[in-house]
Amino acid sequence: MSDAAAANLSVSDEVAIQIIGMHKWYGDFHVLKDINLTVNRGERIVVCGPSGSGKSTMIRCINRLEEHQKGRIIVDDIELTHDVKNIAEIRREVGMVFQHFNLFPHLTVLENCTLAPIWVRRLPKKEADDIAMHYLERVKIPEQALKYPGQLSGGQQQRVAIARSLCMSPKIMLFDEPTSALDPEMISEVLDVMVNLAESGMTMLCVTHEMGFARKVANRVIFMDGGEIIEENEPEEFFHNPQSARTKLFLSQILHH
Amino acid sequence: MVDASRSYEPGTHPDLPPPLAVRGPILWMRKNLFGSPLNVILTLVSLYLLYLIVPGILNWAVFDAVFVAGSREECREIDSGACWALANVRFGQFIYGFYPVSERWRIDLTAVLFLLALLPLLWDRTPYRRQWFIYSGLFPLVAFFLLVGGFGLDRVETTRIGGFTLNVVIGVTGIVASLPLGILLALGRRSHMPIVRTLCVMFIEFIRGVPLITLLFVASTMLNYFLPPGTTFDLILRVLIMVTLFSSAYIAEVVRGGLQAIPKGQTEAADAMGLGYWQSMRLIVLPQALKISIPGIVNTFVGLFKDTTLVVIIGLTDVLGVGRASLADSKWQGLAWEVYVFIAILFFVCCFSMARYSIYLEKKLHTGHKR
Ligand SMILES: Nc1ncnc2c1ncn2[C@@H]1O[C@H](COP(=O)(O)OP(=O)(O)O)[C@@H](O)[C@H]1O
Numbered sequence: 001m002s003d004a005a006a007a008n009l010s011v012s013d014e015v016a017i018q019i020i021g022m023h024k025w026y027g028d029f030h031v032l033k034d035i036n037l038t039v040n041r042g043e044r045i046v047v048c049g050p051s052g053s054g055k056s057t058m059i060r061c062i063n064r065l066e067e068h069q070k071g072r073i074i075v076d077d078i079e080l081t082h083d084v085k086n087i088a089e090i091r092r093e094v095g096m097v098f099q100h101f102n103l104f105p106h107l108t109v110l111e112n113c114t115l116a117p118i119w120v121r122r123l124p125k126k127e128a129d130d131i132a133m134h135y136l137e138r139v140k141i142p143e144q145a146l147k148y149p150g151q152l153s154g155g156q157q158q159r160v161a162i163a164r165s166l167c168m169s170p171k172i173m174l175f176d177e178p179t180s181a182l183d184p185e186m187i188s189e190v191l192d193v194m195v196n197l198a199e200s201g202m203t204m205l206c207v208t209h210e211m212g213f214a215r216k217v218a219n220r221v222i223f224m225d226g227g228e229i230i231e232e233n234e235p236e237e238f239f240h241n242p243q244s245a246r247t248k249l250f251l252s253q254i255l256h257h
Numbered sequence: 258m259v260d261a262s263r264s265y266e267p268g269t270h271p272d273l274p275p276p277l278a279v280r281g282p283i284l285w286m287r288k289n290l291f292g293s294p295l296n297v298i299l300t301l302v303s304l305y306l307l308y309l310i311v312p313g314i315l316n317w318a319v320f321d322a323v324f325v326a327g328s329r330e331e332c333r334e335i336d337s338g339a340c341w342a343l344a345n346v347r348f349g350q351f352i353y354g355f356y357p358v359s360e361r362w363r364i365d366l367t368a369v370l371f372l373l374a375l376l377p378l379l380w381d382r383t384p385y386r387r388q389w390f391i392y393s394g395l396f397p398l399v400a401f402f403l404l405v406g407g408f409g410l411d412r413v414e415t416t417r418i419g420g421f422t423l424n425v426v427i428g429v430t431g432i433v434a435s436l437p438l439g440i441l442l443a444l445g446r447r448s449h450m451p452i453v454r455t456l457c458v459m460f461i462e463f464i465r466g467v468p469l470i471t472l473l474f475v476a477s478t479m480l481n482y483f484l485p486p487g488t489t490f491d492l493i494l495r496v497l498i499m500v501t502l503f504s505s506a507y508i509a510e511v512v513r514g515g516l517q518a519i520p521k522g523q524t525e526a527a528d529a530m531g532l533g534y535w536q537s538m539r540l541i542v543l544p545q546a547l548k549i550s551i552p553g554i555v556n557t558f559v560g561l562f563k564d565t566t567l568v569v570i571i572g573l574t575d576v577l578g579v580g581r582a583s584l585a586d587s588k589w590q591g592l593a594w595e596v597y598v599f600i601a602i603l604f605f606v607c608c609f610s611m612a613r614y615s616i617y618l619e620k621k622l623h624t625g626h627k628r
């Protein structure tokens with residue numbers, strides 16, 4: 001059933017993201033320890049783990065919101081180095097959705113969506129508007145285009161944030177707990193959009209504790225703790241047959257209420 | 258079953274207008290003026306004080322005042338109130354200083370052109386705003402040419418620019434030049450580059466730690482000492498530079514406060530989209546930070562504008578200087594009240610307009626509910 005749905009989605013054997021022996025420190029604090037991860041094009045990876053385990057830090061390294069100190073990160077065949085050009089190129093291809101939406105409150109929904117296409121991709125305004133309206137329709141809020149973010153509900157804001165990222169036609173999407181700041185009744189509207197996106201074949205790396213979402217669309221679930229990847233498996237195996245004691249404990253904590 | 262105390266079925270309650278008693282002047286008075294015994298007492302005491310003060314002021318300033326007369330003596334013969342005849346007779350000097358009378362139209366023209374240059378900046382629905390901005394950008398050159406002369410216009414020594422014109426010239430130049438400079442300093446102070454940061458911090462702290470008068474004295478005397486011998490460097494220009502530097506340090510701190518209030522998520526979102534540093538500052542961070550900083554920025558500008566009267570100390574004849582000079586005139590001796598009230602009104606009108614505009618701007622830039 002659910003894993004059958006996941007299997008329908010094609011995964012190519014081209015590599016989208018490759019992380020090799022990556023370490024990161026905040027000062028003396030060793031946050032990420034020897035992270036190794038390969039994500040193929042079209043794959044949908046769910047990352048979970050207790051708070052403070054380094055999930056956000058890991059995905060933020062992928063678009064250089066955080067800098068890693070050791071190891072290699074290769075995104076879309078471009079290696080992340082100190083070269084500003086590489087960083088800019090990777091950021092153009094990688095979209096990110098944040099826990100707190102991070103919409104720009106002084107711009108309308110439409111302007112939020114067209115900003116990067118106009119200033120980074122240098123599209124004419126008309127074209128950027130058309131693209132933005134297309135994606136706003138896809139996340140089902142075209143009628144809010146001229147409102148300001150402060151006038152929308154949390155769920156609507158997060159859908160705008162997703163549309164905003166999609167307007168750059170990214171090859172990879174990163175999600176950092178996109179539903180954790182939402183009231184319960186708004187979670188499903190955002191998850192629906194994400195499922196829809198997964199079904200369109202987008203490469204996705206999602207930090208989330210929505211296990212229903214993981215079951216439905218993920219190819220693999222990754223469990224992190226203490227800055228390490230502890231376990232990595234297909235969803236069914238991961239949920240029904242966790243290997244390590246820490247995974248079992250974590251699953252019992254998030255599933256039993 | 259319908260509960261007798263309910264007028265609507267559960268789930269069918271329509272949106273009703275608020276009860277009338279929530280608004281209206283009588284209710285407003287009851288709430289704000291006579292809400293409690295203490296409130297009643299305060300209201301009555303205030304009314305009594307107003308009764309004592311206001312008629313006196315009105316009599317002096319308007320009803321018993323003299324607007325046309327040849328000297329203080331004549332004023333006194335006509336009526337007992339304020340002798341505005343002085344401001345009337347000397348009005349030209351108060352406004353234009355010692356600028357040649359035949360050339361005063363140049364100042365008037367500059368003022369009109371200035372207001373036109375201001376229009377697209379202050380009002381975002383100006384037609385052809387973009388093209389208009391080009392004119393606004395060129396205005397300083399136009400103003401310089403008109404005030405100082407050249408290209409067929411008679412040259413006027415800059416020392417002859419005086420009166421309220423001088424205050425406005427110094428104030429406006431300081432305001433216009435110190436805002437961008439202050440923003441750059443604020444960004445520099447938060448820079449990741451240690452050299453830039455240190456330089457900005459040192460500049461800001463030095464300027465803030467020194468009284469403006471000291472800087473003006475430096476401008477009027479010591480700069481000559483540092484400059485190569487033989488160079489003449491216009492005194493008013495030196496004052497303009499000092500005033501600009503002075504207020505830019507304050508603007509920088511005000512803007513830094515605004516920058517700090519912007520959540521980190523905003524720059525992160527901009528970074529993640531691939532915007533560069535300057536793009537993210539210009540499009541995302543500064544519009545929000547400046548909006549928060551409006552009260553502080555306007556406060557600095559108002560202070561700067563009033564501080565322009567300090568130039569009288571280094572020998573420039575601004576409106577205060579003209580006022581003092583006219584008090585020394587034997588025909589008008591002893592009219593200090595009239596002179597200073599007149600000057601106060603000039604400044605008040607300008608500063609109050611700035612304050613009102615800032616409130617309008619804040620309202621206009623407000624988007625949606627605060628959380
Ligand atoms: N900027 C920072 N400076 C220092 N420590 C940080 C910083 N950001 C996160 N950390 C620490 O790194 C660890 C991992 O954080 P994070 O990646 O946000 O965890 P998660 O997203 O899994 O909850 C936490 O212990 C957190 O306190």
Ligand SMILES: [Mg+2]
Nearest residue numbers: 055056057177
């Ligand atoms: Mg996190």
